[in-house]
Amino acid sequence: MDEIPAPSKTDPPAPYRPGYELVAEQVLKLIAELRLRPGDRMPTENELATRLGTSRTVVREAIKILSALGRVRAQKGRGLYVADDEGMLGSARWSGYFLPTDLDHVYMLFEFRRVQETTASRLAATRATPVELRAIEAAAETCREGHLTGQATLFDRGDEDFHLGIATASHNQFLLAAVREARRLQRQSSTIGLHGTVGGHAAEAIEEHAAIYAAIRDGDPEAAAEAAAVHLDNTLEDYRREIQRRVFG
Template sequence: MTGDEKTALPAPYRPGYELVAEQILQLIAELGLRPGDRMPTEVELAARMGTSRTVVREAVKILSAIGRVRAHKGRGLYVSDDEGMLGASRWGGFFLPTDLDHVYMLFEFRRVQETAAARLAAVNATPAELRAIETAAETCRQGHLTGRSALFDRGDDDFHLGIATASHNQFLVASVREARRLQRQSNAIGMSGTVGGHAAGAIDEHAAIHRAIRDGDPDAAAAAVAVHLDNTLEDYRREIQRRVFGR
């Protein structure tokens, strides 16, 4: 066995619907479709790509989650005009859940953004913005206590975007929104409903972040956000390891 054979790692598993989602993006480009243009139907896409309509439907869910496709009931599929701050066309083939390197990079990106946002929020947050952050944290808590993952996710989105808003820096608001959209992409591909071991800890971490911002302590706010994101990344890492390596 050669040195290369010893060190070579198997390619990470990628679900069929993830691959089909990338093929749909390529087809959109090949056909020269623009935002607002109607796309082939699910049946037509399945025939073109030699797969089932079920797989195409799951792929469309992914593309809808990242803002590339709009599905109108009874009217068909359309190319979306939601490009996002960073340009979805640059990120369209960027799928996260089975690629640990991409997950790490995303959380590094979020760590830079959100620690900076928390520092600024601790200085700039208005009473109304503090209430919005607190309300979002409570929504998360209620979602966890009642087992309603959609409520938890909505509160989590509102919490992190609320901190970005309280930073009073619109570039941070836009970049935090874009990073969270990429994270939702990983949920759409198959992590949804499985990453939750950290939910109880996240509730306490949200409270610590809110407390530091409310107290006007930039260093404590940044440190609390860093702890929260590091713990969330560890939750993702464990789930991906379980799915890819069976442990």
């Protein structure tokens, strides 16, 4: 049997990791081992300290990290719970940070959406199934019908289905979750910006949707990404004008 060679004296030392970081990792492993699901109650800080052979102070710091990452939820007086799988965007903390009338926040949100949706469109152009293509086409048609008949609710539903349909066709669950959450935050600004109106950028949006769909259907990733970028940039400009008009006069 071959002997395991001793570590070389020239091997670089392992990078230092604070104790609370190691414990945070151990807590995640424990959640998996106990097969806890989102919403399940976790062991208390004292119980975690005993299980992991560390102090309650270190456990508390580890929980702070996991809370910031959206993996653990601490309820005062009730204990620790496995957080819902929403990540930071879905947390109440982020929603509280986002101010729908703050133009800087709206710009940042659209910048984030631009990265997401150009990537999703690029991937959809190479991955979309025939069923997914039909769903995207149908959503675009719903938008068109909503615009032509002056039905804001119908337009909004088609728009939502269109963008989520493309994210679904990217076959990347992380992108889909991110697109869904960014659009949820955008709806907060819609109550001040474009909610209840069918007009403004709506007519152009119909044609922009058609261009995105055509590029995805034709399997042209770069054209799909470019069309998505144009659409997001124009939508942002429409929001900017509306928010400035309604909020700032």
